[in-house]
Amino acid sequence: MxxxxxxxxxxxxxxxxxxxxxxxxxxxYPALASAINRRLRVDFSSAKDITISSNIPMGGGMGSSAAxxxxxxxxxxxxxxxxxxxxxxxxxxxxxxxxxxxxxxGVDNTISTYGGFLxxxxxxxxxxxxxxxxxxxxLPRLYIIDSGKPSEPTSEMITFVKDRLTKRKDYIxxxxxxxxxxxxxxLNYLLDEESTxxxxxxxxxxxxxxxxxxxxxxxxxxxxxxxRLGGHAKISGAGGRKTASGIILVxxxxxxxxxxxxxxxxxxxxxxxxxEEGVRIERTG
Ligand code: MEV
Numbered sequence: 001m002x003x004x005x006x007x008x009x010x011x012x013x014x015x016x017x018x019x020x021x022x023x024x025x026x027x028x029y030p031a032l033a034s035a036i037n038r039r040l041r042v043d044f045s046s047a048k049d050i051t052i053s054s055n056i057p058m059g060g061g062m063g064s065s066a067a068x069x070x071x072x073x074x075x076x077x078x079x080x081x082x083x084x085x086x087x088x089x090x091x092x093x094x095x096x097x098x099x100x101x102x103x104x105x106g107v108d109n110t111i112s113t114y115g116g117f118l119x120x121x122x123x124x125x126x127x128x129x130x131x132x133x134x135x136x137x138x139l140p141r142l143y144i145i146d147s148g149k150p151s152e153p154t155s156e157m158i159t160f161v162k163d164r165l166t167k168r169k170d171y172i173x174x175x176x177x178x179x180x181x182x183x184x185x186x187l188n189y190l191l192d193e194e195s196t197x198x199x200x201x202x203x204x205x206x207x208x209x210x211x212x213x214x215x216x217x218x219x220x221x222x223x224x225x226x227x228r229l230g231g232h233a234k235i236s237g238a239g240g241r242k243t244a245s246g247i248i249l250v251x252x253x254x255x256x257x258x259x260x261x262x263x264x265x266x267x268x269x270x271x272x273x274x275x276e277e278g279v280r281i282e283r284t285g
Pocket of ligand 1: 018021022023024025026061101103104105106107108154157158236237238
């Protein structure tokens, strides 16, 4: 007798990068995020038969935990026989993220749910504003270099910034305000409403994140090497202080130089595409 395989449902959700606004977004400042071409996938036929696979590196700032929370919520919804509802998926995923990270902004689960490019702002716990946007300019090729897995989880980095804010309120707030300025310039760059250069936006954002204290010494060295070759780079996500800081987003007008640097220092380099689709039911069969 031929044994029939049970019908499997497949759901996938993307990872993300933060173009500008990480950390500040936890305190109500805006962030710009993009879904990327790395996905977490769940295959399931029942609550007891679930398989997870992913090509989003864990704990590296690419939103692996949010993609998991989003896929898990979507799976739950379907197993409960409810209708496909992105707002509901996002709401549930945020609750899961809160259990993991304590006080997340919600930007990671929101970008993984809706995909594309997102302008996001948490006004209050129960009021999160966001808007999908379509860049009006062709974006150049961007790369990701892995600076290594941070030794601190996101929750610890969020607490670190919170402690700094308590101790040096005016200084940290002034950094947040500068981050907001950069995030707004980034928005205007994407919408072609301001003649800012991507190079400057990336450099400014990185400088501010370094001032915030979320970039490790070894990652700063790596970014300096990239800059000396004429490139531009920033961490993306929560960062890391003690050892590595997760992935860094890299841009160079001459791609070859970045490849040479990665080869020379045996770095894990890959190109990344932005504006990818959010959570979706994969076609089966
Ligand atoms: C987002 O990827 C990283 C942080 O801004 C935390 C958050 O927004 O929840 C550091």
